[in-house]
Amino acid sequence: MTxxxxxxxxxxxxxxxxxxxxxxxxxxxxxxxxxxxxxxxANTSQKPQCVIDAMVDHLERHNANIARAMxxxxxxxxxxxxxxxxKVAAFLGAPSRDEVIFTKNASEALNLxxxxxxxxxxxxxxxxxxxxxxxxxxHSNIVPWQMLTERTGATLRWFGLTDDGRLDLxxxxxxITERTKVVSxxxxxxxxxxxxxxxxxxxxxxxxxxxxxxxxxxxAPQLPIDLQAMAPEERPDAxxxxxxxxxxxxxxxxxxxxxALLEELPPFLGGGEMIETVRMERSTYAPIPHKFEAGTPPIxxxxxxxxxxxxxxxxxxxxxxxxxxxxxxxxxxxxxxxPGLTVLGPLxxxxxxxxxxxxxxxxxxxxxxxVLDARGIAVRAGHHCAKPAHARFxxxxxxxxxxxxxxxxxxxxxxxxxxxxxRSYFKLx
Amino acid sequence: xxxxDALYQEIILDHYKNPHHxxxxxxxxxxxxxxxxxxxxxxxxxxxxxDGTVADVSYDAVGCSISQASASVLTDxxxxxxxxxxxxxxxxxxxxxxxxGQVEPDEDVLEDGIAFAGVAKFPARVKCxxxxxMAWKDATTQSLEAQS
Numbered sequence: 389m390t391x392x393x394x395x396x397x398x399x400x401x402x403x404x405x406x407x408x409x410x411x412x413x414x415x416x417x418x419x420x421x422x423x424x425x426x427x428x429x430a431n432t433s434q435k436p437q438c439v440i441d442a443m444v445d446h447l448e449r450h451n452a453n454i455a456r457a458m459x460x461x462x463x464x465x466x467x468x469x470x471x472x473x474x475k476v477a478a479f480l481g482a483p484s485r486d487e488v489i490f491t492k493n494a495s496e497a498l499n500l501x502x503x504x505x506x507x508x509x510x511x512x513x514x515x516x517x518x519x520x521x522x523x524x525x526x527h528s529n530i531v532p533w534q535m536l537t538e539r540t541g542a543t544l545r546w547f548g549l550t551d552d553g554r555l556d557l558x559x560x561x562x563x564i565t566e567r568t569k570v571v572s573x574x575x576x577x578x579x580x581x582x583x584x585x586x587x588x589x590x591x592x593x594x595x596x597x598x599x600x601x602x603x604x605x606x607x608a609p610q611l612p613i614d615l616q617a618m619a620p621e622e623r624p625d626a627x628x629x630x631x632x633x634x635x636x637x638x639x640x641x642x643x644x645x646x647x648a649l650l651e652e653l654p655p656f657l658g659g660g661e662m663i664e665t666v667r668m669e670r671s672t673y674a675p676i677p678h679k680f681e682a683g684t685p686p687i688x689x690x691x692x693x694x695x696x697x698x699x700x701x702x703x704x705x706x707x708x709x710x711x712x713x714x715x716x717x718x719x720x721x722x723x724x725x726x727p728g729l730t731v732l733g734p735l736x737x738x739x740x741x742x743x744x745x746x747x748x749x750x751x752x753x754x755x756x757x758x759v760l761d762a763r764g765i766a767v768r769a770g771h772h773c774a775k776p777a778h779a780r781f782x783x784x785x786x787x788x789x790x791x792x793x794x795x796x797x798x799x800x801x802x803x804x805x806x807x808x809x810x811r812s813y814f815k816l817x
Numbered sequence: 818x819x820x821x822d823a824l825y826q827e828i829i830l831d832h833y834k835n836p837h838h839x840x841x842x843x844x845x846x847x848x849x850x851x852x853x854x855x856x857x858x859x860x861x862x863x864x865x866x867x868d869g870t871v872a873d874v875s876y877d878a879v880g881c882s883i884s885q886a887s888a889s890v891l892t893d894x895x896x897x898x899x900x901x902x903x904x905x906x907x908x909x910x911x912x913x914x915x916x917x918g919q920v921e922p923d924e925d926v927l928e929d930g931i932a933f934a935g936v937a938k939f940p941a942r943v944k945c946x947x948x949x950x951m952a953w954k955d956a957t958t959q960s961l962e963a964q965s
Contacts, residue, residue, distance in 0.1 A: 754881035754945065755882050758824065762819075770855065784859070784880075
C-alpha cells in the first residue's frame with residue numbers, strides 16, 4: 389500500500405512535506421501515540437503557523453476597538469481589520485473592497501441576505517414570488533430561504549439531483565421563470581463533492597431578473613475565484629464563505645455582494661458602527677461595507693483571515709486545486725477496493741471537490757468513524773448538515789473523508805487500510 | 818481490553834445483528850419519534866402498558882450499532898416489568914451512561930445492559946445509547962397519561 393511510486397502523485401503540491409510543517413497540529417499524535425490522519429477538512433481546516441502568529445501578534449501588540457478609538461492602538465487595530473478586508477477582496481478578485489462584508493460565519497452571511505430580502509425595499513420578496521434552491525444544499529442554505537418564504541408568502545422551489553449526484557437541470561425552464569426572485573445554490577457540495585455550473589445557472593437567473601446567491605463555503609478553500617474576471621451576466625450577486633474552512637479562524641465569515649445589491653438591501657442588524665447619524669426619531673446608515681457590520685466586529689479573526697487567504701494565494705489556488713484533484717482521484721481509486729463501499733456523488737475527480745461521502749454495507753457510519761478514530765484517522769460521520777441530499781439517495785447518514793492542501797497519498801492509504809480493517813472488525817469478510 | 822473493544826463488546830454486536838422485539842406492533846397507547854439531531858439517528862417507538870406493567874415495547878430504528886443494540890437491550894429489560902421497576906432500570910442505565918466510565922455497572926439490574934459501560938467513555942456516543950431509552954420514557958409517560 390505504501391510503495392514509493394504511490395507517494396508521489398502527479399499534481400501534488402510541490403514540497404508537500406514543507407507545507408505540512410506550516411501546520412503545527414499535524415505533528416501531534418492521537419489514539420495513544422498514532423500519527424494524526426486528518427481527513428475532516430471540509431468540516432474545518434487546520435491552521436498554519438502564520439495565521440496563529442498573526443492573531444497572537446495582534447492581540448499582544450495592537451489590540452484596541454476599531455473605528456472609534458482615537459489613539460495609536462485604535463488606529464493600528466483599524467488598519468489591521470480593514471487590511472483583512474483588502475486581503476479578502478484580493479482573494480475573491482472582488483471588483484471593490486467595500487463589497488466585502490464580515491459576518492460571523494457563512495450561515496450568518498446567508499441569513500443576512502435572506503432576512504433583508506423580507507424587509508421593505510426594492511428587492512422585497514412577497515406573495516407570488518419564488519425562491520429557487522437545490523436539493524444538495526447544506527442546511528444553512530435551505531433553512532434561511534424556508535424562513536424567508538414562510539415570512540413573506542413566497543414559494544420555495546428547488547432543483548432535484550441526478551442519480552450520479554449532479555443538479556438535474558432538465559426542468560430549469562420550469563424552475564427559473566419570471567416569478568423567480570432569488571436563485572441560491574452551492575458552488576461545491578459539502579456532501580456529494582459536486583462542482584456546480586455557476587456561470588450557466590447565474591446567466592439563466594439573470595435573464596429573468598433574479599438575484600443569484602452562491603454558497604462558496606466548500607469552493608473558496610479549493611477553487612480559484614476571480615469575480616472580476618467573470619462576465620457580468622455570469623457573476624453571482626452574492627458569494628459567501630466561512631473563514632475556518634480556508635485555514636483561517638472560526639468566528640468570521642464573508643459576504644461578498646455586488647455594490648448594486650448591497651445598496652438596495654436594507655440593513656440587517658442595527659447598532660453601533662452601521663450608522664451615519666442617530667436621532668431619537670430615526671437614523672441614517674453608513675455606506676457599505678459598514679452598513680452591514682453592526683457592533684464590534686471579529687477583529688483578531690479578520691486579521692487571522694487576512695493572513696489565511698494570503699497564505700492560500702502564496703501557495704496558489706490553481707496548485708491547491710491540482711493537489712485536491714490528484715488526491716481525490718487517488719482516494720476514489722482506493723475506496724473502490726473496499727468491498728461493499730458505495731460513493732455518493734460523482735465518481736470522476738474532474739467534476740468534484742475533495743469531500744467524498746460513502747456508505748459501507750453492514751457498518752453504520754458512526755461505527756466506521758469510531759474504528760478509524762481508534763487508528764488516529766479523523767473523518768466525519770452523520771448527515772453532514774445535508775439531510776435532504778441524504779434522503780434523495782435513500783440513506784440516513786454517510787461517512788465523509790475530506791482532504792486538503794496538506795493531505796498526503798499515504799494518509800489516503802491509511803484510510804483505505806482502516807476501512808478494510810473496519811470491515812474485518814465487524815466480521816464482514 | 819482496549820477502549821474500542823470495550824465499546825464494541827460481543828453482546829452489543831449480537832444485539833445489533835439480531836435485535837430483539839424489533840418492528841412496530843399493536844396495541845399501544847403512545848408512539849413517539851425521537852431523533853439525535855447531531856447525527857440523524859432516529860427511532861419510532863411504541864409502548865403498551867397494561868395493569869401497571871410494561872406489556873410491550875416495539876420500535877423501528879435507524880442508526881449505529883450502539884443505538885440499535887441499546888434499543889434491543891432496552892426491550893429485553895423493561896417488557897414484562899411493572900412500570901415503576903422499569904423506570905428504576907431506566908435510572909440505573911442513565912446513571913451508567915452519564916458516569917463518564919466511573920460507574921460500576923450492576924449486572925443484576927442491567928443484565929446485557931452492562932455491555933454499554935464502555936460507551937460511557939465516548940461522550941459522542943452516549944446519546945446513541947440513550948436515544949431509545951429517552952424515547953421509551955417519553956412514550957411510557959404518555960401511555961400512563963392516556964390511561965388516566
